[in-house]
Amino acid sequence: MKLGYLAYKNMVSKPLNLLMSLMLLFLSVSLVTFVLELSQQLGGQLSKNIAPFDMVVGAKGSPLQLVLSSVLHIDAPTGNIKLKEVAVLQKHPFVKNAIPVSYGDNYKGFRILGTELGYLDIYNAQLSEGDLYDKPFEVVAGNSVAQRLGLKIGDNFISSHGLAASGIEAHDEHPFILKGILGSTGTVVDQLLITNLESIWKAHDHGEDDHHEEEGESPKEHEEKEITALLVKFKSPLGMVQLPRFINENTSMQAALPSFEVQRLMGLLGSGVQTINGIALAILLVSGLSIFISLLKTIRERRQELALLRIYGLRTRQLLKLALLEGIFLAGIGFVLGWILGRLGIWGVSQYTQASFGYALQVNGPDLFELLLLGLILTLAVIATLLASRSIFKLNVAKTLSDA
């Protein structure tokens, strides 16, 4: 029989004790891993999605809201701007790409975004099936949308007005037709239904449908037309310095910098994350103490069994190993269960964010920090065990066995 087996049996022989010493550890590990994973994934998701754009131009309002709505597609837009007004930006020498986006409709909660094909290139979105959109009301679906809604090429669907899923089908005179499905990109594109700008305009121009029956019109021919925002990538860093300020001071529009806004947002979240980590760390230390007390108690209760093991020929060092194994088992089980709970939490949040914002979080394997955390916990358990097992060295076998 191995010492490990005996340690395991000793540990599980008192389930209530086990539960008591595991609970705090379990709680703190799940809290730390959950919060860190959540903030990392959120930060990662946000940076990945804003990376292609340096500036967003939209209607006046909150710059954060503009970034959230137009780049990340999670908030309501600040309003619309005239396509004519941004036309000059699209040709500006400092500007590399300027992509207009326009939206206002959804299909079963997934946003329908009107934009140019260049938008897909910027996010490196490739078709996995079918063709790109060409005519108004032709749509390509992001990978997640297609999967979640079970869409197939050639499907027809009717959009609902607004950005949240609702039963009101406002635009039933203009069914969309699915032309293509995009491969997975891990970005917001996966969560979107993408069509051209004309589709959005036509869907909303109920009174003047007949004026725009021609197909393949470019947005520039509709200078009175509105878009929701213009997404800009600069060619030169000078653009970053000059254009946002120019737009904010001299036009009725506003320019927001996604990286700045996201940084601000993460800064706000960061202090919350730190607070929770502080609390979790305090719980972790208390859990170390609780493991110490529980082991101390077990070792006292088992003095006679330890003396018996000495009779069986086990050395003091082996008894210490037995106690250490039990401490390490406790710590390991606490960590693993806590980690699993943390990931279950991520999974649960992911269900929620997927349903409400169209963002899915990934349930990842353990990362480096978590391995370090495991190391810290094991160290803590070893220290607690060594402190608790000092009496093993002083064990008087003869006396302990006679005292029975």
Next chain:
Amino acid sequence: MVSTFNLSYAYENGQELVFPDIGLTPGEHLLVMGPSGVGKTTLLYLMAGLLPPLNGTVSIAGTELNSLTRHEMDKFRGEHIGLIFQQYHFIRSLNVAENLRLRQSFPKKSNDDKRSQELMERLGLTEHLNKRVTALSQGQEQRLSIALGLIHKPKIIFADEPTSNLDDVNCIKVIDLLKEEAKISMSSLLIITHDQRVLSHFQNQVVL
């Protein structure tokens, strides 16, 4: 061969005990008698290397216990000495079979399954192997305790008051069992008791 020479022990309060010399050949039985408090259990612990003597030596199978380090003593005791206590000591988190296997696992692995099966059958423990030790009756505990003292074929078996909790019938049974098992494993048997009922069953006696 087990022998003591000029053995004495000093208690913490300064009281000193001197023991008569004892010699046992393999397979031989010895009964150590005496009223409570004369140091019978102390003699047993001295001979098992669990207490250090004030003077004198204990030698078991040619090894002088004094010459062993603490670690060597633990190992030696585990391999060559069987102890049967008045009170039963088991590992409570393990079942009967696991307690026996544990006894065979240290310090040298000697899982002689055939031997343990035979021993279990003779002791009537076969059908209780999967029981928790806390669920055993007193008689079963007694027999398990004996099994734990014997299973690793020790050179010498020390039994401390093995019959004190038993009625007359079971007392005789246990004595016979100990003698028989000691004979099978060719172990010397040293029984310490103040129980007069045991007296007539052993020719070889020392009175403290």
